[in-house]
Amino acid sequence: MTIEYNIPTCLTLLRLALIPLLAVVFYLPWVYSNIACTLIFFLAGVTDWLDGYLARKMQLETPFGAFLDPVADKVMVAFVLVLIVQQQASPYLAVPAAIIIGREITIASLREWMAEIGQRAKVKVSDLGKWKTSAQMLAIGLLLYREDLLGVPVNAIGYGLLYIAAALTLWSMVNYLSAALKAMSEK
Incomplete structure (x- = not known):
């Protein structure tokens, strides 16, 4: 099976790539890290909406994209919830x-x-x-x-x-x- 790297799939992969970036920023001893983390999380949310919209609108839905999108969502949510619970124990x-x-x-x-x-x-x-x-x-x-x-x-x-x-x-x-x-x- 060949994996198609179309725009929606690339947006989903970007969402996955934002997870380690969010982790690094989360632990930076920087007064604005909470604002930066919130913006990164918001950007991830935008990519989630946009990849689904573009996949449907441009008829770019693929089996790989259908698999990867919910995985990216669940990994992002679980990861960030763990960070928040660790911070605000x-x-x-x-x-x-x-x-x-x-x-x-x-x-x-x-x-x-x-x-x-x-x-x-x-x-x-x-x-x-x-x-x-x-x-x-x-x-x-x-x-x-x-x-x-x-x-x-x-x-x-x-x-x-x-x-x-x-x-x-x-x-x-x-x-x-x-x-x-x-x-x-x-x-």
Whole structure:
């Protein structure tokens, strides 16, 4: 199988390349590292939106791109959540982060297994998953920034959104598992 390196795939690879850059900047003893990390994370989010948009708009969807895009998303989210939990060590942050990371592993494994039995369509991305992703990405961006902005408690809002994302994560996981169980019982 030949791997096509089109614009959407290159954007996805860029998102993966931003992970070590974000890690280096995260640990730099620089007063603006939180701002730089937030901007890097935002850039990764833009590449995520843009690669999907371009793949559909320009009809450049490939099996490799379909595989790589969610991998890049999950690696970025898990990696940044680990950095944030390490920096702001608290069970109140670790628990929702663990829920989110655990769900990502569970659903990725479920999708792979459902694909093996020819039922992948039963666990496709839902609107609930998109809401979860939006809350999660905004929470992570705010937690990376973490400083109050014009009197707004950015970190506290990030915590709140992370809990919303964790709740949506559990809800969507239950929906995916229910759909998978239903598909299996039909077989």
